[in-house]
Amino acid sequence: MAFFLLIGWTLIFMAVVTYKRMKANHINQAAERAFWDREDAANRTRKQDISHLNYVDFSGVALPFALFKDDLLQQCESQIQTLKEKKILNLTGISNTDLKLKYGPANLTALTQYDQNFTLLARTLNTWGQRLNELSHPKEAICVLAFAVSIGSDIRATWELLAKLYADSGDLAKIRDMKTTAATLNSLTKNSILATLDSYFE
Numbered sequence: 001m002a003f004f005l006l007i008g009w010t011l012i013f014m015a016v017v018t019y020k021r022m023k024a025n026h027i028n029q030a031a032e033r034a035f036w037d038r039e040d041a042a043n044r045t046r047k048q049d050i051s052h053l054n055y056v057d058f059s060g061v062a063l064p065f066a067l068f069k070d071d072l073l074q075q076c077e078s079q080i081q082t083l084k085e086k087k088i089l090n091l092t093g094i095s096n097t098d099l100k101l102k103y104g105p106a107n108l109t110a111l112t113q114y115d116q117n118f119t120l121l122a123r124t125l126n127t128w129g130q131r132l133n134e135l136s137h138p139k140e141a142i143c144v145l146a147f148a149v150s151i152g153s154d155i156r157a158t159w160e161l162l163a164k165l166y167a168d169s170g171d172l173a174k175i176r177d178m179k180t181t182a183a184t185l186n187s188l189t190k191n192s193i194l195a196t197l198d199s200y201f202e
Contacts, residue, residue: 043100043105045100045101045102045103045104045105046104047103047104047106047107048102048103048104048107050103050107050110050111053089054089054090055087055088055089055114056088056089056090056118056121056151058084061147062143063080063143063144063147064132064137064140064143064144065077065080065081067137067140068132068135068137068140070131070135072127072131073128073131073132073135076124076125076127076128076131077128079120079124080121080124080125080128083117083120083121083124086114086117087110087113087114087117088114088117088118088121089111089114089115089117089118090115090118090151090152091111091114091115091118092115092118092152092154092185092186092187093186093187093188094186096108096112099111118151121151122148122151122153122154122155122158123155125144125145125147125148125153125158126145126148126153126155126157126158128144129141129144129145129148129158129161129162130157130161132144133161133165138165138168138169141161141165142162142165142166145158145161145162145165146162148162149162149178149181150181152181152184152185154185154187154188154189154190154193155189156189156192156193156196159178159182159193159196159197160196162178163175163178163196163197163200166178167200172200172201175197175200175201178197179194179197179198182194182197
């Protein structure tokens with residue numbers, strides 16, 4: 001009796017496993033078909049005008065150039081001056097397929113370069129701000145890091161240091177403003193950044 005009961009449970013288990021495996025295969029196949037359908041549509045999208053996009057704008061931004069003698073600061077400043085002459089777009093979290101669907105494959109190379117410029121800009125601003133803080137220039141560090149946040153940098157260290165500097169100066173209102181900005185991020189770091197900012201109000 002126990003033997004037949006064991007056989008029965010084994011058959012049921014195998015049936016369940018087979019069903020789940022087939023279901024997973026169907027889901028994967030459907031997802032793969034959907035992906036290639038979107039990719040095909042993206043590759044057939046006509047070239048769109050990208051001149052109106054939200055490029056990073058340095059006009060009216062007063063960054064602390066040439067105030068302090070330090071090799072790393074000078075490297076950062078030189079890099080920023082170079083980037084100011086280029087087109088920069090924050091495309092964080094947007095796939096190549098989505099870019100092609102919206103703007104056409106003919107624009108993908110240019111958009112990829114503009115996004116790479118943004119990544120370099122965000123990293124350089126973070127390094128610049130961190131170094132200014134290390135050299136005991138909190139006001140200038142806030143200036144640099146606040147600009148990085150305003151353009152949508154998703155580097156957690158940038159947000160953490162800026163929030164700390166605001167907290168040190170007793171300006172919690174600026175941290176609340178940061179929370180509003182962080183809520184718009186299209187990045188995997190969004191939740192951790194929000195959690196960091198929330199910790200100042202616990």
